[in-house]
Every structure is written in C-alpha cells, then in structure tokens.
Amino acid sequence: TPSHGSGxxxxxxxxxxxxxAVSKRLLDAGVNLQNVTTAIGFLMQxxxxxxxxxxxxSDGNEVHQCIDPQQIVDYVKSGRAMFSVSVxxxxxxxxxxxxxEDYVDLTxxxxxxxxxxxxxELTEARLRLKLDAQRASRxxx
Numbered sequence: 803t804p805s806h807g808s809g810x811x812x813x814x815x816x817x818x819x820x821x822x823a824v825s826k827r828l829l830d831a832g833v834n835l836q837n838v839t840t841a842i843g844f845l846m847q848x849x850x851x852x853x854x855x856x857x858x859x860s861d862g863n864e865v866h867q868c869i870d871p872q873q874i875v876d877y878v879k880s881g882r883a884m885f886s887v888s889v890x891x892x893x894x895x896x897x898x899x900x901x902x903e904d905y906v907d908l909t910x911x912x913x914x915x916x917x918x919x920x921x922x923e924l925t926e927a928r929l930r931l932k933l934d935a936q937r938a939s940r941x942x943x
Contacts, residue, residue: 817850819900823892824858828865831885837865845889856889902940904933 814822821842828838841858844867848856857868861882868874868886877884 815850816896816900817853820850820853820889820893820896821845823896824887824889827887827892828858828860831860831887833860833862833865833885837863841865841867854890854893858887858889860885904936 824845825838825842828841829835833841837860841860844858844865845853845856855869857874859866859868859874859877861877861880861884866873866877868877874886
C-alpha cells in the first residue's frame with residue numbers, strides 16, 4: 803500500500819520484497835539505476851509464482867529477462883560478459899527468511915483503503931489478533 807505521510811503504515815507484498823531483493827542485488831553488482839528500473843518493469847509483469855522462472859541478465863549496458871533456459875544460453879554465447887540474477891534463488895531465500903516473521907495475509911481479508919490508513923479498524927483488530935497468535939505459537943514452539 804502507498805504511504806500517506808509520516809507515520810503511516812506501508813504494507814509490502816511478498817512480490818514487492820522479492821523485486822526489492824533483485825533490485826538490491828543488481829545495484830550491488832554495479833548495474834545502473836536506469837537498468838534496474840527496466841528490470842523492475844520486467845518483474846512487475848509476472849505473478850508472484852511466475853517470478854520463480856525468471857532470470858535477469860545484464861551485460862552492463864542493457865538488462866534482459868529470461869524465462870527460458872535457451873535464452874540464457876543465447877546471451878552467454880553472445881560473447882559479451884554477462885551478469886545474471888536468478889530470481890528463483892532470491893524468491894526462495896526471501897521466502898525462507900520471512901517464514902518466521904509476522905505477516906498479514908490480506909488475500910482473504912480484502913482490505914479497505916482509507917486515506918491515511920491502509921485498512922479499516924475492524925480488519926486491523928482482526929489482524930492484530932492473528933499476529934498475536936502467531937507470536938504466541940512461535941514462543942511455545
């Protein structure tokens with residue numbers, strides 16, 4: 803959800819976190835911001851589950867999306883030095899890292915967006931109870 807000023811809550815989907823992880827990996831490798839933005843555009847076209855099939859490749863001047871192993875081979879055979887990010891590997895790493903963190907599943911809730919607040923009070927109360935139950939179950943495990 804978008805932010806509505808200082809102190810407002812921002813919710814990130816799992817896909818958002820994966821895209822941020824890929825972006826960070828590209829930036830850390832020295833890929834320029836324009837190409838990182840292009841890669842983000844590629845990734846936003848896919849559903850969360852589809853991201854597992856994507857590899858982002860860069861030769862320093864351009865970024866490419868590969869969803870087929872043959873595309874990867876073709877880019878490598880081009881003779882240019884290529885850097886690649888396996889979105890699948892990052893997807894799994896983010897999934898494993900977030901597995902024991904508090905989260906809010908809004909897929910079944912259908913959150914209502916109110917200016918300055920991401921969800922209504924009733925939904926917020928339900929989600930707070932759900933988070934408390936998650937914390938309690940982790941403490942007892």
